[in-house]
Amino acid sequence: MPFYGADVDQLKALSKALANGASLLTSRARELDSLIGQGMTGQGGGWQGQDAKRFAADWQGRLRPLLERTMRGLEEASQSVLTNADQQSSASTEGSGDSGSSDSGSGGSGSSDSGSGGSGDDATTKTAANPNPDQPTPQEILDKYQVSDAETTNWPGDWDPLRFVVDQREVTEKEAELLNGLGPFEMNAFKGIHDDAFSTADDRFPSDDRNDDQNDAFRHAYWNALMVKEFGADWAEDYATAHEQLPGNPAPREAMDLYNNEVGRNVAIANPDASAEELADLIEEAVNNGDTVVVGQDLLPHPSNEVPMDQTGDANNAEPAPGEDPEFNDESRTTS
Incomplete structure:
Protein backbone atom coordinates (compact mmCIF):
# COMPACT_ATOMS: atom_id res chain seq x y z
CA MET A 1 0.00 0.00 0.00
CA PRO A 2 1.15 3.60 -0.48
CA PHE A 3 3.29 5.29 2.17
CA TYR A 4 0.99 8.30 2.51
CA GLY A 5 2.87 11.52 3.17
CA ALA A 6 6.25 9.85 2.65
CA ASP A 7 9.17 11.64 1.06
CA VAL A 8 9.51 10.41 -2.52
CA ASP A 9 13.31 10.67 -2.55
CA GLN A 10 13.52 8.63 0.66
CA LEU A 11 11.27 5.96 -0.84
CA LYS A 12 13.45 5.78 -3.94
CA ALA A 13 16.56 5.54 -1.77
CA LEU A 14 14.93 2.69 0.18
CA SER A 15 14.03 0.94 -3.08
CA LYS A 16 17.63 1.26 -4.25
CA ALA A 17 18.97 -0.08 -0.96
CA LEU A 18 16.66 -3.12 -1.14
CA ALA A 19 17.65 -3.78 -4.75
CA ASN A 20 21.33 -3.45 -3.86
CA GLY A 21 20.84 -5.97 -1.06
CA ALA A 22 19.26 -8.45 -3.46
CA SER A 23 22.06 -7.93 -5.98
CA LEU A 24 24.71 -8.42 -3.31
CA LEU A 25 23.12 -11.66 -2.10
CA THR A 26 22.94 -12.89 -5.70
CA SER A 27 26.63 -12.12 -6.20
CA ARG A 28 27.66 -13.84 -2.99
CA ALA A 29 25.59 -16.92 -3.86
CA ARG A 30 27.35 -17.15 -7.22
CA GLU A 31 30.72 -16.82 -5.53
CA LEU A 32 29.89 -19.70 -3.19
CA ASP A 33 28.62 -21.77 -6.13
CA SER A 34 31.99 -21.21 -7.80
CA LEU A 35 33.97 -22.15 -4.70
CA ILE A 36 31.91 -25.29 -4.12
CA GLY A 37 32.34 -26.24 -7.78
CA GLN A 38 36.11 -25.86 -7.52
CA GLY A 39 36.16 -28.10 -4.47
CA MET A 40 33.99 -30.78 -6.06
CA THR A 41 36.14 -30.89 -9.20
CA GLY A 42 39.42 -30.62 -7.34
CA GLN A 43 40.38 -27.44 -9.19
CA GLY A 44 41.90 -24.37 -7.59
CA GLY A 45 42.61 -26.02 -4.25
CA GLY A 46 39.06 -25.72 -3.02
CA TRP A 47 37.57 -27.35 0.08
CA GLN A 48 37.43 -31.13 -0.37
CA GLY A 49 36.52 -34.21 1.64
CA GLN A 50 33.37 -35.59 3.23
CA ASP A 51 32.57 -32.40 5.15
CA ALA A 52 32.80 -30.43 1.93
CA LYS A 53 30.44 -32.85 0.20
CA ARG A 54 27.93 -32.66 3.06
CA PHE A 55 28.02 -28.86 3.01
CA ALA A 56 27.60 -28.82 -0.78
CA ALA A 57 24.53 -31.02 -0.49
CA ASP A 58 23.09 -28.85 2.30
CA TRP A 59 23.84 -25.70 0.29
CA GLN A 60 22.07 -26.92 -2.82
CA GLY A 61 19.19 -28.64 -1.05
CA ARG A 62 18.36 -26.20 1.75
CA LEU A 63 20.49 -23.08 2.12
CA ARG A 64 20.56 -21.79 -1.46
CA PRO A 65 16.77 -22.11 -1.98
CA LEU A 66 16.30 -20.20 1.28
CA LEU A 67 18.67 -17.50 0.06
CA GLU A 68 16.87 -17.33 -3.28
CA ARG A 69 13.55 -16.75 -1.51
CA THR A 70 15.17 -13.95 0.47
CA MET A 71 16.55 -12.39 -2.72
CA ARG A 72 13.14 -12.54 -4.41
CA GLY A 73 11.57 -10.98 -1.33
CA LEU A 74 14.04 -8.09 -1.41
CA GLU A 75 13.48 -7.58 -5.14
CA GLU A 76 9.71 -7.59 -4.71
CA ALA A 77 9.97 -5.18 -1.78
CA SER A 78 12.19 -2.89 -3.85
CA GLN A 79 9.69 -2.83 -6.69
CA SER A 80 6.79 -2.30 -4.28
CA VAL A 81 8.50 0.67 -2.62
CA LEU A 82 9.31 2.16 -6.04
CA THR A 83 5.65 1.79 -7.04
CA ASN A 84 4.66 3.48 -3.80
CA ALA A 85 7.05 6.33 -4.59
CA ASP A 86 5.42 6.81 -7.98
CA GLN A 87 1.96 6.75 -6.41
CA GLN A 88 3.04 9.24 -3.75
CA SER A 89 4.53 11.47 -6.44
CA SER A 90 1.31 11.34 -8.48
CA ALA A 91 -0.79 12.10 -5.40
CA SER A 92 1.42 15.07 -4.54
CA THR A 93 1.21 16.35 -8.11
CA GLU A 94 -2.58 16.12 -8.22
CA GLY A 95 -2.89 18.04 -4.96
CA SER A 96 -0.30 20.75 -5.63
CA GLY A 97 -1.88 22.67 -8.50
CA ASP A 98 0.46 24.49 -10.83
CA SER A 99 3.52 23.70 -8.69
CA GLY A 100 3.34 20.02 -9.59
CA SER A 101 5.70 20.25 -12.53
CA SER A 102 8.64 21.09 -10.30
CA ASP A 103 7.87 18.77 -7.38
CA SER A 104 6.90 15.56 -9.14
CA GLY A 105 9.03 12.44 -8.98
CA SER A 106 9.27 12.03 -12.75
CA GLY A 107 9.97 14.38 -15.60
CA GLY A 108 6.76 13.80 -17.53
CA SER A 109 4.14 13.62 -14.78
CA GLY A 110 4.41 17.25 -13.72
CA SER A 111 3.12 18.54 -17.05
CA SER A 112 0.00 16.38 -17.10
CA ASP A 113 -1.56 17.26 -13.74
CA SER A 114 -4.27 19.36 -15.34
CA GLY A 115 -6.31 18.76 -18.45
CA SER A 116 -8.16 22.08 -18.83
CA GLY A 117 -7.95 25.84 -18.54
CA GLY A 118 -4.92 28.08 -18.27
CA SER A 119 -2.89 25.63 -16.22
CA GLY A 120 -2.94 23.19 -19.10
CA ASP A 121 -1.50 25.84 -21.40
CA ASP A 122 1.12 26.62 -18.77
CA ALA A 123 2.10 22.95 -18.60
CA THR A 124 2.45 22.86 -22.38
CA THR A 125 4.70 25.89 -22.25
CA LYS A 126 6.89 24.29 -19.58
CA THR A 127 7.16 21.07 -21.56
CA ALA A 128 8.24 22.93 -24.67
CA ALA A 129 10.85 24.87 -22.71
CA ASN A 130 12.21 21.80 -20.93
CA PRO A 131 10.79 18.38 -21.90
CA ASN A 132 12.30 16.83 -18.76
CA PRO A 133 12.24 19.39 -15.94
CA ASP A 134 13.91 16.97 -13.51
CA GLN A 135 16.93 16.56 -15.79
CA PRO A 136 19.84 18.94 -15.09
CA THR A 137 20.78 21.49 -17.73
CA PRO A 138 23.67 20.63 -20.09
CA THR A 312 26.48 15.14 -32.41
CA GLY A 313 29.69 16.91 -31.45
CA ASP A 314 33.23 15.57 -31.27
CA ALA A 315 34.71 15.87 -27.78
CA ASN A 316 38.00 14.25 -28.69
CA ASN A 317 39.99 17.49 -28.48
CA ALA A 318 38.07 19.05 -25.59
CA GLU A 319 40.00 19.91 -22.45
CA PRO A 320 39.69 17.81 -19.27
CA ALA A 321 38.01 19.38 -16.25
CA PRO A 322 38.80 19.05 -12.55
CA GLY A 323 36.56 16.79 -10.52
CA GLU A 324 35.95 15.52 -7.01
CA ASP A 325 37.45 12.35 -5.57
CA PRO A 326 34.69 9.71 -5.78
CA GLU A 327 33.43 7.95 -2.67
CA PHE A 328 33.73 4.26 -3.49
CA ASN A 329 31.50 1.60 -2.00
CA ASP A 330 34.58 -0.63 -1.58
CA GLU A 331 32.82 -3.69 -2.93
CA SER A 332 36.10 -5.25 -4.06
CA ARG A 333 35.65 -8.97 -4.42
CA THR A 334 38.05 -11.67 -3.28
CA THR A 335 36.86 -14.90 -4.81
CA SER A 336 40.07 -16.06 -6.46
Missing part, protein backbone atom coordinates in the same frame (compact mmCIF):
# COMPACT_ATOMS: atom_id res chain seq x y z
CA GLN A 139 25.99 22.98 -18.21
CA GLU A 140 24.98 21.48 -14.86
CA ILE A 141 25.72 17.97 -16.17
CA LEU A 142 29.10 19.10 -17.49
CA ASP A 143 30.02 20.67 -14.15
CA LYS A 144 28.61 17.98 -11.84
CA TYR A 145 29.59 14.77 -13.59
CA GLN A 146 33.38 15.00 -13.31
CA VAL A 147 35.79 12.94 -11.23
CA SER A 148 39.41 13.49 -10.28
CA ASP A 149 42.26 11.84 -12.15
CA ALA A 150 43.69 8.72 -10.52
CA GLU A 151 47.00 6.91 -10.52
CA THR A 152 47.23 4.27 -13.23
CA THR A 153 48.86 0.88 -13.61
CA ASN A 154 49.25 -1.80 -16.25
CA TRP A 155 46.74 -4.63 -15.86
CA PRO A 156 47.20 -7.56 -15.77
CA GLY A 157 50.56 -7.15 -14.05
CA ASP A 158 53.75 -8.26 -15.77
CA TRP A 159 53.87 -11.54 -13.81
CA ASP A 160 50.13 -12.18 -13.76
CA PRO A 161 49.15 -15.42 -15.59
CA LEU A 162 46.12 -13.55 -16.93
CA ARG A 163 48.48 -11.92 -19.43
CA PHE A 164 48.32 -15.16 -21.42
CA VAL A 165 44.59 -14.66 -22.03
CA VAL A 166 44.00 -10.91 -21.53
CA ASP A 167 45.80 -8.09 -23.32
CA GLN A 168 47.60 -5.79 -20.91
CA ARG A 169 46.23 -2.23 -20.81
CA GLU A 170 46.46 0.91 -18.72
CA VAL A 171 43.77 1.14 -16.03
CA THR A 172 43.33 3.11 -12.83
CA GLU A 173 44.60 1.51 -9.65
CA LYS A 174 41.01 1.15 -8.41
CA GLU A 175 40.02 -0.62 -11.63
CA ALA A 176 42.90 -3.04 -11.15
CA GLU A 177 41.90 -3.65 -7.54
CA LEU A 178 38.33 -4.46 -8.54
CA LEU A 179 39.37 -6.67 -11.46
CA ASN A 180 41.86 -8.57 -9.31
CA GLY A 181 39.02 -9.40 -6.94
CA LEU A 182 37.08 -11.28 -9.63
CA GLY A 183 37.24 -15.05 -9.84
CA PRO A 184 37.82 -16.82 -13.17
CA PHE A 185 34.11 -17.31 -13.92
CA GLU A 186 33.36 -13.71 -13.00
CA MET A 187 36.22 -12.47 -15.17
CA ASN A 188 34.75 -14.38 -18.08
CA ALA A 189 31.35 -12.82 -17.37
CA PHE A 190 32.96 -9.37 -17.20
CA LYS A 191 34.51 -9.82 -20.64
CA GLY A 192 31.19 -11.07 -22.01
CA ILE A 193 29.41 -7.98 -20.67
CA HIS A 194 31.97 -5.71 -22.33
CA ASP A 195 31.60 -7.47 -25.68
CA ASP A 196 27.79 -7.59 -25.43
CA ALA A 197 27.61 -3.86 -24.71
CA PHE A 198 29.58 -3.03 -27.86
CA SER A 199 27.79 -5.46 -30.18
CA THR A 200 24.29 -4.58 -28.96
CA ALA A 201 25.03 -0.86 -29.26
CA ASP A 202 26.20 -1.41 -32.83
CA ASP A 203 23.03 -3.36 -33.64
CA ARG A 204 20.64 -0.78 -32.20
CA PHE A 205 22.49 2.46 -32.94
CA PRO A 206 24.96 1.84 -35.81
CA SER A 207 27.82 4.33 -35.70
CA ASP A 208 31.09 4.77 -37.54
CA ASP A 209 32.73 6.61 -34.65
CA ARG A 210 31.07 5.08 -31.53
CA ASN A 211 31.93 8.21 -29.54
CA ASP A 212 29.78 11.04 -28.14
CA ASP A 213 26.61 9.86 -29.90
CA GLN A 214 23.59 7.62 -29.23
CA ASN A 215 25.67 4.48 -29.79
CA ASP A 216 28.02 5.67 -27.05
CA ALA A 217 25.12 6.60 -24.74
CA PHE A 218 23.44 3.21 -25.18
CA ARG A 219 26.71 1.31 -24.75
CA HIS A 220 27.62 2.91 -21.43
CA ALA A 221 24.11 2.67 -19.99
CA TYR A 222 23.69 -0.96 -21.10
CA TRP A 223 27.18 -1.90 -19.88
CA ASN A 224 26.33 -0.57 -16.42
CA ALA A 225 22.93 -2.26 -16.38
CA LEU A 226 24.55 -5.62 -17.18
CA MET A 227 27.22 -5.10 -14.51
CA VAL A 228 24.50 -4.42 -11.93
CA LYS A 229 22.75 -7.63 -12.98
CA GLU A 230 25.93 -9.69 -12.71
CA PHE A 231 27.96 -8.07 -9.92
CA GLY A 232 25.57 -5.83 -7.99
CA ALA A 233 24.96 -2.08 -8.05
CA ASP A 234 27.79 -1.10 -5.71
CA TRP A 235 30.49 -2.96 -7.63
CA ALA A 236 29.14 -1.66 -10.95
CA GLU A 237 29.17 1.92 -9.68
CA ASP A 238 32.69 1.59 -8.30
CA TYR A 239 34.12 0.09 -11.48
CA ALA A 240 32.40 2.44 -13.93
CA THR A 241 33.41 5.48 -11.88
CA ALA A 242 37.01 4.31 -11.47
CA HIS A 243 37.19 3.77 -15.24
CA GLU A 244 36.37 7.44 -15.85
CA GLN A 245 39.29 8.53 -13.65
CA LEU A 246 41.82 7.82 -16.40
CA PRO A 247 43.82 11.04 -16.81
CA GLY A 248 43.16 13.26 -19.83
CA ASN A 249 39.51 12.32 -20.32
CA PRO A 250 37.80 15.19 -22.24
CA ALA A 251 35.32 16.92 -19.93
CA PRO A 252 32.20 16.56 -22.17
CA ARG A 253 32.89 12.87 -22.75
CA GLU A 254 33.55 12.18 -19.07
CA ALA A 255 30.32 13.93 -18.05
CA MET A 256 28.34 12.09 -20.71
CA ASP A 257 29.74 8.71 -19.70
CA LEU A 258 29.23 9.21 -15.95
CA TYR A 259 25.67 10.42 -16.50
CA ASN A 260 24.74 7.56 -18.82
CA ASN A 261 26.42 5.03 -16.52
CA GLU A 262 24.11 6.21 -13.75
CA VAL A 263 21.04 5.94 -16.00
CA GLY A 264 21.91 2.34 -16.86
CA ARG A 265 22.42 1.34 -13.24
CA ASN A 266 19.11 2.92 -12.23
CA VAL A 267 17.30 1.02 -14.99
CA ALA A 268 18.75 -2.29 -13.77
CA ILE A 269 18.00 -1.50 -10.12
CA ALA A 270 14.39 -0.65 -10.96
CA ASN A 271 14.01 -3.86 -13.01
CA PRO A 272 15.85 -6.57 -11.04
CA ASP A 273 14.15 -9.46 -12.84
CA ALA A 274 14.75 -8.14 -16.37
CA SER A 275 16.71 -10.29 -18.79
CA ALA A 276 19.64 -8.88 -20.73
CA GLU A 277 17.38 -8.45 -23.77
CA GLU A 278 14.75 -6.67 -21.70
CA LEU A 279 17.39 -4.37 -20.23
CA ALA A 280 18.58 -3.58 -23.75
CA ASP A 281 15.02 -2.66 -24.74
CA LEU A 282 14.66 -0.42 -21.69
CA ILE A 283 17.98 1.30 -22.36
CA GLU A 284 17.08 1.82 -26.02
CA GLU A 285 13.82 3.40 -24.88
CA ALA A 286 15.76 5.64 -22.49
CA VAL A 287 18.02 6.81 -25.32
CA ASN A 288 15.07 7.49 -27.61
CA ASN A 289 13.21 9.32 -24.82
CA GLY A 290 16.15 11.58 -23.99
CA ASP A 291 16.86 10.10 -20.57
CA THR A 292 20.51 9.67 -21.61
CA VAL A 293 22.75 12.41 -22.98
CA VAL A 294 25.00 12.90 -26.01
CA VAL A 295 27.57 15.57 -26.83
CA GLY A 296 26.19 18.46 -28.87
CA GLN A 297 28.00 20.72 -31.32
CA ASP A 298 28.54 23.13 -28.40
CA LEU A 299 30.43 20.35 -26.56
CA LEU A 300 27.78 20.17 -23.84
CA PRO A 301 25.83 17.01 -22.86
CA HIS A 302 22.29 17.28 -24.27
CA PRO A 303 19.32 14.87 -23.99
CA SER A 304 19.82 12.12 -26.55
CA ASN A 305 16.51 12.81 -28.29
CA GLU A 306 17.37 16.45 -28.96
CA VAL A 307 20.51 16.00 -31.08
CA PRO A 308 20.29 13.90 -34.28
CA MET A 309 22.87 11.15 -34.40
CA ASP A 310 24.61 12.68 -37.43
CA GLN A 311 24.84 16.07 -35.71
